[in-house]
């Protein structure tokens with residue numbers, strides 16, 4: 116079971132009951148449900164370092180292959196770049212003015228993509244954090260993270 120239940124003093128039975136209505140297709144993944152429940156019901160912004168990713172193949176950074184989903188574990192060394200844009204608060208797409216083609220009239224919010232250099236003993240790679248994570252993320256320099264993602268054709272991991 117995920118340590119998030121203990122850390123944040125939430126009951127698995129309560130989370131399961133909530134998830135039966137909201138995420139019935141993911142009932143088999145208590146760690147994922149805890150993250151969703153904390154964010155959406157308890158309004159807790161999780162520290163990325165408190166999240167343990169359970170599944171997937173862990174590889175060294177110099178073993179990353181383009182297009183293959185996997186997990187890396189590394190230390191966040193340097194913030195490289197931050198791109199901010201005005202977007203839809205629902206679907207996160209970039210929009211002009213207050214109209215989203217998917218969601219209609221919305222109040223635009225500022226979304227951010229943030230890139231960090233993450234390295235392990237074998238090498239380093241630029242990791243792009245998308246707005247869903249980056250919008251609420253503080254400075255994570257120096258933290259050791261397990262990150263699930265895929266190496267894209269631009270050479271960055273996201």
Ligand SMILES: [Zn+2]
Nearest residue numbers: 203206215218
């Ligand atoms: Zn939208």
